[in-house]
Amino acid sequence: MSSVPATQSRAALVHDSIRADIVSGALMPGTPLRLAPLAAKHDVSMSVLREALTRLAEHNLATLSPNQGFRVVEISRSDLIELTELRTNLEGLALTQSITAGDVAWEARVVSAHHVLAKVTIPRQDGFGSTDEWSEAHTAFHEALVSACENRRLLAITASLRNSSELYRQLSALPADEEQRDLVTEHEQLMVLATSRRVADAHAALVQHITRTTEVVLATTLRTTPL
Amino acid sequence: MSSVPATQSRAALVHDSIRADIVSGALMPGTPLRLAPLAAKHDVSMSVLREALTRLAEHNLATLSPNQGFRVVEISRSDLIELTELRTNLEGLALTQSITAGDVAWEARVVSAHHVLAKVTIPRQDGFGSTDEWSEAHTAFHEALVSACENRRLLAITASLRNSSELYRQLSALPADEEQRDLVTEHEQLMVLATSRRVADAHAALVQHITRTTEVVLATTLRTTPL
DNA sequence: TGTCAAATGATTTTCGATAATCCTTGAATT
DNA sequence: AATTCAAGGATTATCGAAAATCATTTGACA
Numbered sequence: 001m002s003s004v005p006a007t008q009s010r011a012a013l014v015h016d017s018i019r020a021d022i023v024s025g026a027l028m029p030g031t032p033l034r035l036a037p038l039a040a041k042h043d044v045s046m047s048v049l050r051e052a053l054t055r056l057a058e059h060n061l062a063t064l065s066p067n068q069g070f071r072v073v074e075i076s077r078s079d080l081i082e083l084t085e086l087r088t089n090l091e092g093l094a095l096t097q098s099i100t101a102g103d104v105a106w107e108a109r110v111v112s113a114h115h116v117l118a119k120v121t122i123p124r125q126d127g128f129g130s131t132d133e134w135s136e137a138h139t140a141f142h143e144a145l146v147s148a149c150e151n152r153r154l155l156a157i158t159a160s161l162r163n164s165s166e167l168y169r170q171l172s173a174l175p176a177d178e179e180q181r182d183l184v185t186e187h188e189q190l191m192v193l194a195t196s197r198r199v200a201d202a203h204a205a206l207v208q209h210i211t212r213t214t215e216v217v218l219a220t221t222l223r224t225t226p227l
Numbered sequence: 228m229s230s231v232p233a234t235q236s237r238a239a240l241v242h243d244s245i246r247a248d249i250v251s252g253a254l255m256p257g258t259p260l261r262l263a264p265l266a267a268k269h270d271v272s273m274s275v276l277r278e279a280l281t282r283l284a285e286h287n288l289a290t291l292s293p294n295q296g297f298r299v300v301e302i303s304r305s306d307l308i309e310l311t312e313l314r315t316n317l318e319g320l321a322l323t324q325s326i327t328a329g330d331v332a333w334e335a336r337v338v339s340a341h342h343v344l345a346k347v348t349i350p351r352q353d354g355f356g357s358t359d360e361w362s363e364a365h366t367a368f369h370e371a372l373v374s375a376c377e378n379r380r381l382l383a384i385t386a387s388l389r390n391s392s393e394l395y396r397q398l399s400a401l402p403a404d405e406e407q408r409d410l411v412t413e414h415e416q417l418m419v420l421a422t423s424r425r426v427a428d429a430h431a432a433l434v435q436h437i438t439r440t441t442e443v444v445l446a447t448t449l450r451t452t453p454l
Numbered sequence: 455t456g457t458c459a460a461a462t463g464a465t466t467t468t469c470g471a472t473a474a475t476c477c478t479t480g481a482a483t484t
Numbered sequence: 485a486a487t488t489c490a491a492g493g494a495t496t497a498t499c500g501a502a503a504a505t506c507a508t509t510t511g512a513c514a
Contacts, residue, residue, distance in 0.1 A: 008293065009293050009294075009466095009467075009468095010467075010468070011467085011468090012293075034495075034496095035495075035496065035497095036494095036495075036496095044468080044469090045468055045469045045470070046469085046470085046496090046497090046498095047274040047277070047467085047468065047469070047470095047498095048467080048468060048469085050274070050278060050496095050497085051277060051278060051281050054278050054281050054282055054285075055281055055285055058281075058282055058285035058286070059285070060380070060383075066235065066236050066239075066475095066496095066497095067236075067474085067475050067476060067495090067496060067497075068475095068476075068495090068496080069495070069496055069497095079379075079380075082377075082378040082379065082380050082381065083380060085378060085381075086378065086380055086381055086384075089316070089317075089320060090316075090317075093316060150309075151309040151312060151313065152306075152309065153287070153306070153309050153310060153313055153388075154309070154312075154313055156287075157313075157384060161380075236497070236498095237497075237498070238497085238498090261465075261466095262465075262466065262467090263464095263465075263466095271498085271499090272498055272499045272500070273466090273467085273468095273499085273500085274468095274497085274498065274499070274500095275497075275498060275499085277466095277467085293466095293467095293505095294465090294466060294467075294504085294505050294506060295465090295466075295505095295506075295507095296465070296466055296467095
């Protein structure tokens with residue numbers, strides 16, 4: 001039916017699409033993910049939609065209640081705190097290993113990703129430069145930092161947890177400019193410490209970076225349920 | 228069609244069934260999980276089978292190659308090592324938190340689970356007492372140890388990792404009686420240290436317990452591909 | 455003899471419809 | 485007025501078959 005041959009499976013495409021909608025906050029927590037409308041919107045059958053939603057549920061971005069279907073995952077303060085604790089532990093571990101194992105190519109990836117992030121952070125004159133763009137660059141930078149870690153399972157977990165964190169970030173009010181400034185210096189610090197192989201300092205900086213972000217989010221009034 | 232109303236969804240049932248077959252080693256690593264035969268075997272349509280396999284893939288017990296279907300996940304030395312590293316970190320963290328937060332009911336669960344495990348370990352006269360039974364009790368004991376940890380995400384991850392570890396255990400030759408003896412004392416140590424709230428000692432004991440098991444498995448000739 | 459390409463068969467992927475379940479509405483009864 | 489129960493509609497869960505894709509084999513050609 002579709003004109004495009006699509007090297008990727010249909011289920012994977014709709015999965016990515018819905019995931020983006022959830023993480024970006026377009027689909028609010030708790031929203032029922034009704035099958036018929038979603039299938040129509042993405043122009044797929046219920047089977048492949050269901051497969052996509054199943055994967056989202058396994059990644060904790062959706063929940064499945066028997067005979068009641070899927071919903072966007074609920075959020076809570078306690079979950080964010082637990083999430084943050086896991087991230088500091090695991091992403092910290094991954095960073096340590098990444099710095100230890102990383103070669104020059106890894107350094108280049110970090111520097112490159114940071115450059116892109118720094119450029120995107122600067123508000124452009126023409127008014128464009130979406131926050132989506134910043135989120136993407138931000139994720140890419142964090143991914144680059146740990147990309148030399150050889151434990152693939154660890155990387156898969158940290159990536160998944162980052163997605164969940166990103167959901168909370170998107171739901172919180174956008175940080176003010178001063179907040180952005182802090183982030184800029186934090187990211188630069190991370191890049192410098194990592195590429196100069198200062199393992200302990202980089203680890204501490206990353207933990208504090210993650211923790212601080214959560215504190216800001218927790219202090220912010222989320223644009224959703226009371227939390 | 229099925230006579231049983233089944234409070235649980237069909238997909239969940241077949242998921243659990245196939246997972247058991249994989250973890251027990253009945254389905255060897257790399258085995259193609261062909262849809263038609265599996266659907267027939269479990270008396271289920273392709274859609275629900277696919278949903279079950281999708282969940283298995285998300286838990287790293289199966290892999291999905293586009294247009295080539297699902298296979299039982301491959302195993303490797305490096306993966307087992309990475310898996311072990313993650314388990315020591317995360318299960319250790321979970322145990323620490325569990326001991327800290329656990330109440331008397333938790334202690335009771337630990338003691339109870341250990342009692343069952345100890346009894347199952349003793350070979351019964353009638354020759355019965357399957358290793359499945361021991362595996363189940365073993366898993367239950369480890370789960371009881373960390374069951375007071377309040378971080379649900381952490382518990383979900385450790386449970387998933389334990390499943391993968393169990394696959395390696397099942398594929399290795401069964402430990403000799405002497406090995407079993409060591410395990411008995413290790414488990415008893417774990418129970419005592421945990422319930423007496425000796426956090427650091429319990430943590431160290433758990434890490435060593437997990438590490439030792441992996442060393443035994445790595446030393447054993449697995450009954451499968453070279454590894 | 456070796457290589458390439460088309461055709462065939464097997465398998466995955468997707469679809470549209472049916473069966474099963476849940477939720478709401480409204481009337482009847484206490 | 486409150487509660488129970490049944491009927492209807494809406495939604496999920498499942499099915500079986502069609503469409504798309506991949507792997508293998510066969511045959512033609514260099």
